[in-house]
Amino acid sequence: MTKPLISVEALAKRYPKRGGGETTVFEDIWLPIHPGEFVCLIGHSGCGKTTILNVLAGLDRPTDGAVIVDGREISGPSLDRAVIFQGHSLLPWMTALENVAFAVSSRHPEWSREKVREHCRFYLNLVHLSGAEDKKPSELSGGMKQRVGIARALAIEPKMLLMDEPFSALDALTRGSLQDEVRRICTETRQTVFMITHDIDEAMLLADRIVLMTNGPQAKIAEVVENTLPPDRRPATMHKHPNYYPLRNHLLDFLVTRSKTFAQDIAGKPYDPRKVPVVRPVPAEALAAV
Amino acid sequence: MTASLTLRAGLLSLLIFAAFVGAWHVATLPTVGAAAGDVDPEYAALVSGAAAQGAKSAFPTPMDVAATIWGHLKDPFYVRGANDQGVGIQLAYSLGRVLLGYAIAAAVAIPLGFLIGMSPLLHRALDPFIQILKPISPLAWMPLALYTIKDSNISAIFVIFICSLWPMLINTAFGVASVRKEWLNVAATLEVGGLRKAFRVILPAAAPTIMTGMRISIGIAWLVIVAAEMLVGGTGIGYFVWNEWNNLSIGNIITAILLIGLVGMALDLALARAARLVAYVE
Ligand SMILES: Nc1ncnc2c1ncn2[C@@H]1O[C@H](COP(=O)(O)OP(=O)(O)OP(=O)(O)O)[C@@H](O)[C@H]1O
Ligand SMILES: [Mg+2]
Numbered sequence: 001m002t003k004p005l006i007s008v009e010a011l012a013k014r015y016p017k018r019g020g021g022e023t024t025v026f027e028d029i030w031l032p033i034h035p036g037e038f039v040c041l042i043g044h045s046g047c048g049k050t051t052i053l054n055v056l057a058g059l060d061r062p063t064d065g066a067v068i069v070d071g072r073e074i075s076g077p078s079l080d081r082a083v084i085f086q087g088h089s090l091l092p093w094m095t096a097l098e099n100v101a102f103a104v105s106s107r108h109p110e111w112s113r114e115k116v117r118e119h120c121r122f123y124l125n126l127v128h129l130s131g132a133e134d135k136k137p138s139e140l141s142g143g144m145k146q147r148v149g150i151a152r153a154l155a156i157e158p159k160m161l162l163m164d165e166p167f168s169a170l171d172a173l174t175r176g177s178l179q180d181e182v183r184r185i186c187t188e189t190r191q192t193v194f195m196i197t198h199d200i201d202e203a204m205l206l207a208d209r210i211v212l213m214t215n216g217p218q219a220k221i222a223e224v225v226e227n228t229l230p231p232d233r234r235p236a237t238m239h240k241h242p243n244y245y246p247l248r249n250h251l252l253d254f255l256v257t258r259s260k261t262f263a264q265d266i267a268g269k270p271y272d273p274r275k276v277p278v279v280r281p282v283p284a285e286a287l288a289a290v
Numbered sequence: 291m292t293a294s295l296t297l298r299a300g301l302l303s304l305l306i307f308a309a310f311v312g313a314w315h316v317a318t319l320p321t322v323g324a325a326a327g328d329v330d331p332e333y334a335a336l337v338s339g340a341a342a343q344g345a346k347s348a349f350p351t352p353m354d355v356a357a358t359i360w361g362h363l364k365d366p367f368y369v370r371g372a373n374d375q376g377v378g379i380q381l382a383y384s385l386g387r388v389l390l391g392y393a394i395a396a397a398v399a400i401p402l403g404f405l406i407g408m409s410p411l412l413h414r415a416l417d418p419f420i421q422i423l424k425p426i427s428p429l430a431w432m433p434l435a436l437y438t439i440k441d442s443n444i445s446a447i448f449v450i451f452i453c454s455l456w457p458m459l460i461n462t463a464f465g466v467a468s469v470r471k472e473w474l475n476v477a478a479t480l481e482v483g484g485l486r487k488a489f490r491v492i493l494p495a496a497a498p499t500i501m502t503g504m505r506i507s508i509g510i511a512w513l514v515i516v517a518a519e520m521l522v523g524g525t526g527i528g529y530f531v532w533n534e535w536n537n538l539s540i541g542n543i544i545t546a547i548l549l550i551g552l553v554g555m556a557l558d559l560a561l562a563r564a565a566r567l568v569a570y571v572e
Pocket of ligand 2: 049050051
C-alpha cells in the first residue's frame with residue numbers, strides 16, 4: 001500500500017470536567033488516509049467527529065497524539081487541506097464569485113484579477129452555479145450555498161478535502177444530486193477526502209472506506225468497513241446491487257446497537273487501536289460459495 | 291395599503307402641526323391688562339440687556355416666527371461683524387467642529403476598538419478606564435480642556451471628540467470580538483493572515499456594529515456642540531442661541547432650534563445611509 005497522505009496517530013481529546021477530573025471525548029484514534037481515498041466517518045452525535053475534523057484541519061489541537069503530514073506533525077491550518085464546513089460559512093457580504101475568489105487569491109496571490117475570476121468561474125460552473133455568480137449568499141438557496149462552499153474548497157485545488165456533514169441541511173432531492181456531483185468530481189480528480197456524515201446511504205455512495213466510531217465518552221474507532229459496492233454506483237440504482245443490503249444492515253446494526261455496547265463487547269478481548277478490524281460486508285450466499 | 295397608510299400618516303402629521311400652530315397662535319394673541327410683575331433676581335442674573343430691566347417682550351406669534359425664519363433663509367451667510375453673522379455661517383461653524391472632533395474620534399476609536407476586540411488581554415486591561423470615563427458628561431471636561439488647551443475653539447472640538455469616542459470605541463470592540471467563529475475559521479483554513487484578514491473578514495463582519503456606534507456618536511456630538519458653544523462662545527449655533535437669548539429675540543431662538551433639529555436629522559440620515567451600504571444579511 002502507498003504511503004498515507006495524512007495520518008492520525010494516537011489522537012485524544014479531553015476536557016476538564018466541572019468540579020475536577022476530566023472527560024475523555026475520544027482517545028487512541030489511529031487512522032491513515034491514503035491519496036485518492038474517500039473516507040467517511042460515522043458515529044453518533046457528540047462522539048467527537050467534528051473535533052477530529054477540526055484537528056485534521058488544524059483549527060483545533062488534540063490533547064494527545066498528532067496528525068502527521070509528510071512525516072511532520074501539522075501545526076495549523078493549511079491551504080493543502082480545504083474544509084467544507086457544516087453550515088456553509090460563506091462570507092455574507094461577498095457574492096458567490098467573490099467568496100470563491102477570496103479563497104483562490106489566498107492560494108495564488110500572484111494571479112491577476114482576471115485569472116482569478118476565470119478560475120472561479122470554472123469551479124462555479126463545475127457545481128452548476130454559472131448563473132448565480134453575482135448573488136450574495138442570502139439570495140441563494142441552501143443547496144446553492146453549499147455548492148458555493150464546495151466550489152470554494154475545490155477551487156484552491158487542495159491535497160485533501162475535509163467535509164463536515166456537508167449535505168445534512170439539504171432536502172433529499174438536492175442532497176442526492178449534490179452527492180452525485182461531488183462523487184463525480186472527486187473520482188475524476190482522484191481527490192483525497194475525509195467526510196463526516198450521519199447518513200448511511202451517503203457514506204455508502206461516496207466512501208471507499210467507512211470508519212465507525214463508538215459512542216462517547218471515550219469514543220474509539222470500532223472498525224473500518226470497506227465499501228463493497230461497485231465503483232460506478234449511483235444513488236438511484238445502488239440499492240439494487242446484491243451487496244447493498246448486507247453493507248447497509250451491517251452499518252445500521254453498528255449505529256443502532258454495537259456503537260453503544262462496544263466497550264462491553266471488547267472487554268477482556270484484545271483490542272489494538274492501531275489495527276482495528278476491517279470488514280467487507282457481502283451477502284451470506286457469497287460467503288457460503290467461497 | 292402601504293400607500294394609503296403613508297398618505298394617512300402624512301395627513302395626520304399635517305393635522306398635528308396645524309393644531310400645534312393654532313394653539314400657539316391662540317396663546318400668543320395680545321392679552322389685555324397683563325401686569326408686568328417683579329423680576330426674579332436670579333432670572334435677572336441669567337439674562338442681560340432688555341429683560342433685566344423688566345421690559346417684557348411678547349412671545350412671537352407663528353406669523354412673526356415664519357417671517358423671522360424667512361428672513362434668515364433669504365440671507366443665511368451674511369457677515370456684519372464678529373457678533374452678527376448669518377445663521378448659515380453659525381451652523382457651518384458648529385458642523386465644522388462636530389465633524390472635526392468626530393473624525394478624530396473615529397480615527398482613534400475604530401483602530402483602538404479593533405485592537406481591544408482582537409485582544410482579550412487589552413480588553414481586560416482597558417475596560418476599567420472605559421467604564422469610568424464613559425459616563426462622564428462631556429461638558430465636565432470643558433474646564434480641564436480650557437485650562438490645558440487654552441483655546442476655546444479647540445476645547446469645544448476636544449469635547450466633541452471625547453463624547454463621540456465612547457460609542458464608537460465600545461461598538462467597534464464589541465463588533466470585532468463577536469465576529470462569527472466560522473468566518474475566522476474560513477480565513478484560517480485559507481491561511482489568510484494579518485492585514486488581509488482584518489480588512490477582508492473582520493472589518494466587513496463588524497461594520498454594521500461599528501456603523502451603529504458611529505450613528506450614536508454623531509447624534510451625541512450634535513447634542514453636545516450646542517451646549518459646548520454656549521459655554522465657550524464666539525461662533526457656532528450654540529453661541530447664536532445664547533446670544534439671541536441675551537437679545538431676547540425669541541423668534542431667532544426658535545429658528546435656531548428648528549435648524550438644529552433639521553441638521554441633526556440630516557446627520558442621522560446620512561449615517562443611516564452609510565450603514566445600509568455596509569449591511570449584510572446572514
Ligand atoms: N469546550 C468544551 N468543553 C467540554 N466539552 C466539549 C467542549 N467542546 C466540545 N465538547 C464535547 O466534545 C464532544 C464532541 O463534540 P463534537 O462537536 O466533536 O461532536 P460531533 O461528533 O461532531 O457531534 P455532532 O454529530 O452532533 O456534530 C461533545 O460531547 C461535546 O460535549
Ligand atoms: Mg459535528
